[in-house]
Amino acid sequence: MLSCSRSLLSQTLKRKRKAKTKNKTKFKINKNVSRKQKFIAKNQQIEEEEEEEEEEEEGGGGFNLKSSAQSNSHGVQPLGNLYFNPCSINSRNTGLGNLQILSDELVLEILGLLEGTRLGVLATVSKSFYVFTSHEPLWRNLVLDNLKGRFLYNGLWKVTYISSFYPSFDVPRGTSFSGLRVRDFYSDYLFQSWLCANLEMKPEWLERDNIFRKSGISIDDFVMNFEEPNKPVLLEGCMDNWDALGKWDRDYLVNLCGAVQFSVGPVKMRLEDYFSYSDQVKEERLLYLFDPKFAEKVPTLGWGYEVPVYFREDLFNVLGNERPDYRWIIIGPAGSGSSFHIDPNSTSAWNAVIRGSKKWVLFPPDVVPPGVHPSPDGAEVACPVSIVEWFMNFYGATKNWKKKPIECICKAGEVIFVPNGWWHLVINLEESFAITQNYVSRRNLLNVLDFLKKPNASELVSGTRDRINLYEKFKNAIEASFPGTIDELTLKAEEKKAQQKKMSFWDSVTDSKVGAFKFSF
Amino acid sequence: MSAATAKTKKIVLRADDNHEFEVDEAIAMEFGTVRTFFEDNPDATEEPIPLLNVSSKCLSTIIEYCKSHLAFRARDSSSSVEDEAKAYDVELVKALDNESLKEMILAANYLNMKDLLDMLNQAVADRIKNKSVEYVRRFFGIENDYSPEEEAEVRAQNEWAFEGVDPDDD
Numbered sequence: 001m002l003s004c005s006r007s008l009l010s011q012t013l014k015r016k017r018k019a020k021t022k023n024k025t026k027f028k029i030n031k032n033v034s035r036k037q038k039f040i041a042k043n044q045q046i047e048e049e050e051e052e053e054e055e056e057e058e059g060g061g062g063f064n065l066k067s068s069a070q071s072n073s074h075g076v077q078p079l080g081n082l083y084f085n086p087c088s089i090n091s092r093n094t095g096l097g098n099l100q101i102l103s104d105e106l107v108l109e110i111l112g113l114l115e116g117t118r119l120g121v122l123a124t125v126s127k128s129f130y131v132f133t134s135h136e137p138l139w140r141n142l143v144l145d146n147l148k149g150r151f152l153y154n155g156l157w158k159v160t161y162i163s164s165f166y167p168s169f170d171v172p173r174g175t176s177f178s179g180l181r182v183r184d185f186y187s188d189y190l191f192q193s194w195l196c197a198n199l200e201m202k203p204e205w206l207e208r209d210n211i212f213r214k215s216g217i218s219i220d221d222f223v224m225n226f227e228e229p230n231k232p233v234l235l236e237g238c239m240d241n242w243d244a245l246g247k248w249d250r251d252y253l254v255n256l257c258g259a260v261q262f263s264v265g266p267v268k269m270r271l272e273d274y275f276s277y278s279d280q281v282k283e284e285r286l287l288y289l290f291d292p293k294f295a296e297k298v299p300t301l302g303w304g305y306e307v308p309v310y311f312r313e314d315l316f317n318v319l320g321n322e323r324p325d326y327r328w329i330i331i332g333p334a335g336s337g338s339s340f341h342i343d344p345n346s347t348s349a350w351n352a353v354i355r356g357s358k359k360w361v362l363f364p365p366d367v368v369p370p371g372v373h374p375s376p377d378g379a380e381v382a383c384p385v386s387i388v389e390w391f392m393n394f395y396g397a398t399k400n401w402k403k404k405p406i407e408c409i410c411k412a413g414e415v416i417f418v419p420n421g422w423w424h425l426v427i428n429l430e431e432s433f434a435i436t437q438n439y440v441s442r443r444n445l446l447n448v449l450d451f452l453k454k455p456n457a458s459e460l461v462s463g464t465r466d467r468i469n470l471y472e473k474f475k476n477a478i479e480a481s482f483p484g485t486i487d488e489l490t491l492k493a494e495e496k497k498a499q500q501k502k503m504s505f506w507d508s509v510t511d512s513k514v515g516a517f518k519f520s521f
Numbered sequence: 522m523s524a525a526t527a528k529t530k531k532i533v534l535r536a537d538d539n540h541e542f543e544v545d546e547a548i549a550m551e552f553g554t555v556r557t558f559f560e561d562n563p564d565a566t567e568e569p570i571p572l573l574n575v576s577s578k579c580l581s582t583i584i585e586y587c588k589s590h591l592a593f594r595a596r597d598s599s600s601s602v603e604d605e606a607k608a609y610d611v612e613l614v615k616a617l618d619n620e621s622l623k624e625m626i627l628a629a630n631y632l633n634m635k636d637l638l639d640m641l642n643q644a645v646a647d648r649i650k651n652k653s654v655e656y657v658r659r660f661f662g663i664e665n666d667y668s669p670e671e672e673a674e675v676r677a678q679n680e681w682a683f684e685g686v687d688p689d690d691d
Binding site: 091094095096097098099101102103106109110111113114116117118119120121122123124125126127128129130162165166169171180 | 619620623626627630638642643645646649650651654657658661662663664665666667671672674675676678679680681682683684
């Protein structure tokens with residue numbers, strides 16, 4: 001990945017910190033900044049060491065780069081730096097000629113239409129083209145499009161591409177591939193891209209832990225206090241008899257799974273190859289192993305765990321093999337995860353960490369997380385930023401909100417309950433193995449039926465090829481296996497609604513604030 | 522709701538030089554930004570819509586593009602109609618010099634018209650495919666800012682890409 005300017009970073013790296021082992025960069029990022037806005041980076045702060053600590057506390061503060069951050073020598077700087085060098089030209093522009101007026105994203109879109117050899121040739125056109133054509137996501141797309149999951153990751157996507165298609169070419173190997181150093185190249189988009197790929201989670205993003213934690217509660221207790229009122233909870237001690245808990249480590253899984261192909265993003269890969277990728281890679285949006293057929297592919301994996309008692313009522317079972325995807329094995333390195341989303345089909349979920357740890361941020365159904373833009377029909381969720389970028393730009397906003405999110409770190413042996421409709425974001429803090437399942441109990445059966453009934457079901461319903469008919473199928477299957485249940489639940493729900501209406505009427509009548517005399521002296 | 526009239530509704534679009542273009546509603550709705558605006562302000566159809574970042578020249582070309590593609594779509598989705606539509610695009614792009622092509626890309630981006638943008642981006646990509654480095658530099662007016670040593674180094678790193686490519690093949 002591109003590094004920030006050598007003049008900025010290397011000086012920072014050399015400086016000894018009092019008690020800090022992490023590298024801090026000297027970029028003050030404006031709050032509410034998005035990728036399209038400008039960064040104001042204080043180049044000159046390097047000289048003012050004394051004021052460093054205080055200055056870092058204002059505004060966005062410093063950033064912690066991973067100690068393994070690549071300082072390869074491309075030298076891209078954020079646009080804000082340009083303002084501190086009044087005589088400076090932006091080599092980005094001179095090197096693009098009359099393409100310079102296009103945004104970085106547009107230039108990259110155009111380059112994304114070209115083949116690898118074209119990009120390689122264009123790298124020699126100018127330094128600007130060199131920087132643009134080195135943009136790793138371009139090469140990642142080329143590798144995935146052409147090789148699908150059959151690639152052997154080799155330090156960088158570009159290097160992976162070259163060594164796959166031009167094996168006789170002697171490519172500099174590993175992440176220390178030192179490219180050309182480019183001076184005076186300013187680009188927010190490319191800089192931000194590098195920054196997010198190399199950022200570590202800041203401690204303050206991990207501090208808040210306000211979820212309920214329960215151990216050994218009864219099923220009734222769970223249903224009454226969490227499932228029914230739709231509240232998240234972290235459950236301890238319900239994985240104690242899981243075979244997986246003691247057994248699943250890398251070696252065991254690789255030996256067990258051999259050449260089986262698992263779903264990783266848009267492709268399928270062998271587990272061993274995936275680990276080879278995840279060990280070496282440094283990028284913003286990591287490929288994540290998320291497979292809904294793991295137990296079918298390797299039955300032993302399915303035997304390694306048991307559905308915790310709280311979640312055993314799963315009404316989608318009535319559909320047998322025709323039920324939508326419902327269980328996934330999740331494997332990924334530190335930094336991988338899922339940005340904000342609501343689980344499909346209005347189901348609830350549980351997620352059990354077998355190894356590693358995950359940071360969770362959850363918002364209730366009626367609170368849209370900052371930076372997230374669901375389309376009006378709910379069919380699409382635009383979360384334009386990556387997970388790290390969300391933390392950088394939006395997490396701070398939640399500090400002052402009344403409706404704070406629920407947050408926690410879920411460690412090995414712990415299970416989190418994600419109630420239906422809740423927004424959630426997850427990031428692995430270290431390499432993690434987990435199992436997750438989505439399910440439907442009587443408590444959210446009606447919700448699910450309503451969801452499946454929606455007119456735009458064909459877009460919204462997920463995990464099955466038979467989207468449009470799922471509603472009918474499911475309803476009929478429930479009626480067949482549990483006759484009268486739907487009617488019973490509907491009745492109960494209507495009673496409850498009526499009661500709530502009644503209550504609020506009485507509330508308003510007895511509420512002394514409403515309509516009563518107000519004396520003021 | 523505005524009363525439905527027998528005639529199709531017209532919408533006025535104003536380019537950056539204040540030149541106004543009256544188009545059918547269907548055409549205006551092809552413009553992503555305009556469509557979004559109307560979704561949020563359904564009653565604002567009487568006022569001209571200012572498109573501050575689009576020149577008259579671009580706007581008239583884009584309007585023609587929309588008219589033609591709407592007509593193609595209305596016919597059917599057979600492959601022969603598809604071929605006609607593609608041929609139309611090829612002709613449209615051929616007529617654009619680099620400067621105009623670039624302006625059109627910016628306009629399509631601003632107006633949030635994905636199909637048009639994709640097509641135009643592909644046109645730029647096609648213009649730099651299979652061309653020598655020198656040609657690309659001349660074509661886009663790019664200054665070669667490599668020193669001879671640097672250029673040699675980058676060339677060596679990317680030698681694999683030059684296999685079988687005649688360096689100054691125009």
